[in-house]
Amino acid sequence: MQEITATEFDKEVLNAECAVVDFYSTECPPCEALAPKFESLNNLFGHRVKFIKIFRQQNRSLAEKLGVKSSPTVLFYNKGQRVGEVLTGGIKKSEIIKNLQHLLPEEEITKQLSSQQPTVSLFDAAVIGGGPAGLTAALYLCQAKVKTVLIDIALPGGQVSTTHQVSNYPGFIEPQHGYMLSHQMSEQTKLCGTTYKVAVDIARVDLNKKTIIIDDYETVKAKKIIIATGASPRLLDIPGEKKYKGHGISYCATCDAKYFHDKEVVIIGGGNTAIEEADFISRFASKITIVHQLDKLTANKTAQEKAFTNPKISFLFESEPRAFEKSGDRMLTTVENLKTGSRQIISSDGIFIFAGMKANTQLFGNELKTDPWGYIITDEDMRTNMDGIFAAGDVRSKKYRQITTAVADGTIAAIAVAKELD
Numbered sequence: 001m002q003e004i005t006a007t008e009f010d011k012e013v014l015n016a017e018c019a020v021v022d023f024y025s026t027e028c029p030p031c032e033a034l035a036p037k038f039e040s041l042n043n044l045f046g047h048r049v050k051f052i053k054i055f056r057q058q059n060r061s062l063a064e065k066l067g068v069k070s071s072p073t074v075l076f077y078n079k080g081q082r083v084g085e086v087l088t089g090g091i092k093k094s095e096i097i098k099n100l101q102h103l104l105p106e107e108e109i110t111k112q113l114s115s116q117q118p119t120v121s122l123f124d125a126a127v128i129g130g131g132p133a134g135l136t137a138a139l140y141l142c143q144a145k146v147k148t149v150l151i152d153i154a155l156p157g158g159q160v161s162t163t164h165q166v167s168n169y170p171g172f173i174e175p176q177h178g179y180m181l182s183h184q185m186s187e188q189t190k191l192c193g194t195t196y197k198v199a200v201d202i203a204r205v206d207l208n209k210k211t212i213i214i215d216d217y218e219t220v221k222a223k224k225i226i227i228a229t230g231a232s233p234r235l236l237d238i239p240g241e242k243k244y245k246g247h248g249i250s251y252c253a254t255c256d257a258k259y260f261h262d263k264e265v266v267i268i269g270g271g272n273t274a275i276e277e278a279d280f281i282s283r284f285a286s287k288i289t290i291v292h293q294l295d296k297l298t299a300n301k302t303a304q305e306k307a308f309t310n311p312k313i314s315f316l317f318e319s320e321p322r323a324f325e326k327s328g329d330r331m332l333t334t335v336e337n338l339k340t341g342s343r344q345i346i347s348s349d350g351i352f353i354f355a356g357m358k359a360n361t362q363l364f365g366n367e368l369k370t371d372p373w374g375y376i377i378t379d380e381d382m383r384t385n386m387d388g389i390f391a392a393g394d395v396r397s398k399k400y401r402q403i404t405t406a407v408a409d410g411t412i413a414a415i416a417v418a419k420e421l422d
């Protein structure tokens with residue numbers, strides 16, 4: 001692997017047979033997460049492909065010329081030509097491997113991958129999921145001198161990192177940006193000495209053997225496992241939803257509201273998230289139609305009052321969406337009135353769906369006891385029905401799902417694990 005500056009770019013990248021270039025920065029958690037993956041791919045493919053690192057802050061004009069706007073950004077070059085995707089954010093090893101297909105024959109990649117030596121790493125505790133619950137559990141375990149690994153399929157932070165403002169997490173007088181709050185939590189846990197394996201692919205988890213296979217060739221073995229995989233937005237599962245997800249349909253106002261400046265938006269849902277996010281989206285959008293299945297909102301009273309007095313927001317109560325379509329740039333939502341059965345089509349620039357959440361338990365098989373909605377049942381020490389397996393945070397069966405309740409669960413699980421290991 002080579003580190004170069006802008007002056008060497010033409011020689012080392014454009015004149016090379018093929019190259020993968022990582023623009024990185026310092027104090028950049030996703031860059032830190034990428035570094036060991038980049039290195040291991042260099043060990044595997046370095047004899048055929050140049051793996052090159054460029055420090056973005058000191059090579060700004062080159063980065064800007066190449067359209068690199070954030071760190072890390074990974075670019076692929078074949079005989080001096082840019083090929084493949086531009087990878088940014090929490091970059092997975094599998095995403096880089098996928099793009100190597102633009103540089104090397106597929107059979108060669110497969111052969112090289114299968115020559116990898118599987119590795120096994122041993123820990124006292126493995127925390128799966130790096131939201132508030134998992135980060136807190138890992139922090140407590142680490143401070144109790146328990147050798148801990150935190151594993152996440154994305155970058156750490158969980159739902160908080162996509163929440164635009166948090167005003168009810170104690171300790172802060174002013175509302176906090178969600179991504180900053182989750183960044184602070186994550187840095188505190190990492191600084192303590194927790195091993196991070198984030199933005200990885202998890203192929204398999206065997207809760208009985210307490211093994212987790214990541215990125216195909218690495219086995220993590222632990223004496224105890226805390227599941228803190230949280231929850232994800234529930235899909236409505238109606239025609240057009242999957243097709244237009246990310247292309248007109250969004251589940252995250254913090255991520256996408258900014259694209260709807262002076263535009264018309266449909267919001268599906270009437271609970272806290274839908275109504276609070278409608279308020280946020282109304283800073284950008286010119287018109288919002290909220291479609292809600294009940295005859296009144298279920299959001300808290302303060303949020304309701306704000307929504308009812310917001311001139312940009314109108315409501316369609318006792319109505320449900322039946323299909324989503326696209327016509328040119330416009331999204332078309334077919335909405336059925338549940339009382340009369342009549343249907344109308346609402347045209348808008350985009351759709352936000354806030355229809356509740358579902359537990360992220362798909363990885364864990366059927367042996368874990370869950371409630372009828374799929375959330376993991378635990379005792380008050382966060383123990384599940386399986387020996388040595390704990391669950392904490394939104395993934396757990398409970399009444400209230402907040403950051404404070406997630407960190408409380410994480411605390412309890414970690415203390416219980418540390419005691420058992422003693």
Ligand SMILES: Cc1cc2nc3c(=O)[nH]c(=O)nc-3n(C[C@H](O)[C@H](O)[C@H](O)COP(=O)(O)OP(=O)(O)OC[C@H]3O[C@@H](n4cnc5c(N)ncnc54)[C@H](O)[C@@H]3O)c2cc1C
Nearest residue numbers: 129131132133153158159229230231393394401402403406
């Ligand atoms: C839009 C929005 C606004 C909110 N606002 C507030 C608020 O203002 N105040 C408040 O207290 N609460 C708020 N909440 C709720 C709060 O964010 C959650 O209760 C809290 O984040 C739950 O934490 P958690 O760690 O249990 O799970 P999550 O935050 O869901 O984190 C789970 C983590 O697990 C990872 N993961 C998922 N699946 C896997 C897998 N298979 N393998 C490995 N890792 C996995 C995810 O990538 C994620 O990092 C809000 C939620 C949303 C969606």
